Amino acid sequence: MxxxxxxxxSAGPFPYRLIATDLDGTLxxxxxxxxxxxxxxxxxxxxxxxxxxxxxxxxxPWTKHxxxxxxxxxxxxxxxxxxxxxxxxxxxxxxxxxxxxxAQLAIAKIEAETGPVLVAASQDGLDGEVxxxxxxxxxxxxxxxxxxxxxxxxxxxxxxxxxxxxxxxGDDELAKAASAAAGDLxxxxxxxxxxxxxxxxxxxxxxxxSIAARRLGxxxxxxxxxxxxxNDIPMLAWAAHGVAMANAHPxxxxxxxxxxxxxxxxxxxxxxxxxxxx
Numbered sequence: 001m002x003x004x005x006x007x008x009x010s011a012g013p014f015p016y017r018l019i020a021t022d023l024d025g026t027l028x029x030x031x032x033x034x035x036x037x038x039x040x041x042x043x044x045x046x047x048x049x050x051x052x053x054x055x056x057x058x059x060x061p062w063t064k065h066x067x068x069x070x071x072x073x074x075x076x077x078x079x080x081x082x083x084x085x086x087x088x089x090x091x092x093x094x095x096x097x098x099x100x101x102x103a104q105l106a107i108a109k110i111e112a113e114t115g116p117v118l119v120a121a122s123q124d125g126l127d128g129e130v131x132x133x134x135x136x137x138x139x140x141x142x143x144x145x146x147x148x149x150x151x152x153x154x155x156x157x158x159x160x161x162x163x164x165x166x167x168x169x170g171d172d173e174l175a176k177a178a179s180a181a182a183g184d185l186x187x188x189x190x191x192x193x194x195x196x197x198x199x200x201x202x203x204x205x206x207x208x209x210s211i212a213a214r215r216l217g218x219x220x221x222x223x224x225x226x227x228x229x230x231n232d233i234p235m236l237a238w239a240a241h242g243v244a245m246a247n248a249h250p251x252x253x254x255x256x257x258x259x260x261x262x263x264x265x266x267x268x269x270x271x272x273x274x275x276x277x278x
Contacts, residue, residue: 014048015275017222020209020235021268023056023066024192025228026245029264034070041272048276053077053212055205057191057231059122059160060085060092062130062143075215079122080189080199080231081208082160084215090126094211097124097158098186098200104155106182106198110164113181114174120145120163121154128160137165137194162198171196175230189231190249197231206234226260226268227252243271 019042021027027034042052054076056063063078063085073088084094111117120132132138133151148154154162166174175196179188187199205227213219225232225239228248236242236256244256245267253259261267 011048011276014045014050015278016224016240017050018213018216018218018224019045019050019052019272020055020223020225020239021052022205022227022229022232022235023054023058023063025247025263026226026232027054027263027268028066032066035266035269037266038269039070041269041276044276045272051216051218053209053216055081055209055212055225055227055235057189057195057197057205057229059083059128059130060126061128064090064126075212077205077208077212079160079208080191080197081203081205082124082199084208084212092126093215095124096160096200096203098161098198100155100159102185103159103162103198106178106185107162107164109182109185110178114166114169114177116167117174117178118165118167119151119154121159122161122163124158124160128157130163131156135167136163139194160199163194164196164198165194191229191231204234205231206238209235209238226271228263 056078057080059079060083067087076085076087078085082096083092085092118136120130120136123129130145131148131154132145133148133154171190175188175190186201187203190196220238221240223239224241225235226243227236228245230249230251232252242257243260244252245260245263247262260271
């Protein structure tokens, strides 16, 4: 607390000028809502000078309805860093696409080691569709997808990423095998159950967040970041202070600067409230 010229106490600036939060398993509870307590804590931090940027693996079409429900008007980093989206203007500001020929070559190299993989493709753009190839298991969250009878249909339009599954290998095993087989061509990450993702080489949430932060005149040393899955590791490493949720994947828990409560226990809110009271 500081004192104004009249001698009364007033709240000083929030310790971090930027709060970066993942969506699923982090900002959102398992019912895909943000608690009133979490929203109030973010509002209180904003009142003391902190910007909030959502950073999610979801592409823009799978994100914009959630941001609308949250009445979120700021910048959002979507598609594992591939897209910077202005929620207030409903406009994609920057976009990075996955080279489709390179992606097909990467899949061939992966399948040479693991056998057949199941593939879905996230199309680029504000209204890009998610196309699911034969056998691909849907996520069960009511998200719109288009089923394709032939995998060749997945390459019909520019893409920001691919989703990979395997009939036998678990997510961690598939991600490790895919990275070993094709890590010189593409980046591989894992963002949730049945969500092993293929991205343009070098792309990560940290890349997208750095672009969005620069638009706000902010930097990594002014940032606190929250996440729950291995795809959040680069973002937490980029931030001055990286926080894993209690429900996070062991890989993220092992590298985080701090562990907050779970997404269902207002973990973000509890930590922000502590900083607000400091």
